[in-house]
Amino acid sequence: MVETLFHAYTPLLIWTGLGLLLFQFIPVNFPKLLSHFLFWIGIPLQILVLARHSEFSGAVGFTPAIAIFVLFLSTSLAWLTWQLLQQLSAHHIAKPYFLGKNSLLNALLLNFSSLKRSSQGSFILAAILGNTGFVGLAIAPSIISADNNNWAVLYSVTNNVFGTYVFGVFIASYYGHSQQKNQWWTQLKDVVTVPALWAFLIGFLTRNIALPETVELGLQAAVWVVIASALLLVGIRLRSIKKWQSFEMGLIPSLLKAIIVPMFIGLGASYCGLSGDPRLVLVLMSGTPTALSVLILAEVYELDRDLLACSIAITSVGLLLMLPVWLAWFS
Incomplete structure (x- = not known):
């Protein structure tokens, strides 16, 4: 297991650590430019390549359905948790519980009452959208056989296309606008204009069109460049966090994302x-x-x-801690 963990952690630690180290030496606008590059070019390119080489037949063909089930399960748990915290916060303000002045739960309930509508959207997104394309596909080859890699690829494609760039954009658009300005065509317009969705359609429809070998090799190499760039950006973003007051709020969706949902899926799969x-x-x-x-x-x-940002930091540490547990219980 030690050797497996070493190979799994290596790309994650190297590129994320490089981002942490380079933070002080890069131009101020570099993270923003890299983010736009990944959104408009890098992520669509990765999805296009994965869609071209994914096999949707056999038992592995159920993977997209499982990924969608996980998405709705995570959303339901996040929404119910938010409603519970909202009620506990209202009761806590009216009649404070005996939680200790400096306790984490006390700080959570007090901070929760002042959160805006936009924070609820972030809370749900933090709990449901995973970094399957960059972190997941970087680790999967180290812990599973090549024959089963298509499970990871199909899950990643489904999560990125349907999860992030359909459902995720819908949620972000809904909570990013006031209730008065929310119209169904607003969310529909935001969803159909994301580049990753069109990249998937192009890749899926051109699976039977052969490309020159040099082009195919170049596209495969570009995918790993995109993965390295994304992990680099994770390190830069983590280093740029200046306010950690959101740690208490980020902890709850992080627990759902890194512990509760995967354990539920592992037991359910068994x-x-x-x-x-x-x-x-x-x-x-x-x-x-x-x-x-x-x-x-x-x-x-x-x-x-x-x-x-805090949720990304917490769940990144959570992955390092939980991966040995998953290997021991579910491999």
Whole structure:
């Protein structure tokens, strides 16, 4: 297991650590430019390549349905948790519980009462959108056999296309606008104009069109450049966090994302008869850290950036801690 963990952690630590180290030496606008590059070019390119080479037949063909189920499960848990915290906060203000003046729960309930509508959107996005494309696909080859890699690829494609750039854009658009300005065509327009969605359609429809070998090799190499760039940006964004007051709010969706949902999926997969690499892939992908793309959505739709940045930090550490547990229980 030690050797497996070493190979799994290596790309994650190297590129994220490089981002942390380079933060003081890069231009101020570099993170923003890199974010726009990934949103408009890098992520669509990765999705196009994955869509061209994904096999949607056989047992692995159920992976997209499982990924969508995980998405709706995470959304339901996040929404219910938000409602529970909202009620506890209202009762706590009216009649304070005996929680201790400096306790984490006390700080959470007090801060919760002052949160805006945009924070609820960030809370839900932090709990449901995982970094399957960059972190998940970087780790998966180190812990599963090549024969089962298609499970990871299909989950990542589904999560990126349907999760981030359909459902995620819908949620960000909904909570980024006031209730008075929310119209169904506003969310529809925001969804159909994202480049990753069109990249998937182009890749899927051109699967039977052969490209020159040099072009195919170039596209495959470009995918790993995109992954390295995204992990680099994660390190830069983590280093740029100046206010950690959102730590308490980021902790709750992070627990859902990194512990509760993947454990539920692992146990559910075991109950349904899955074992070995397929089960481990589902657990890994459902427990990947909060996606970097949520920061891009936060910039576009004016959501709570600090909450999302803290969630990325917490779930990144959570992955390092939980991966040995998943290997021991579900591999």
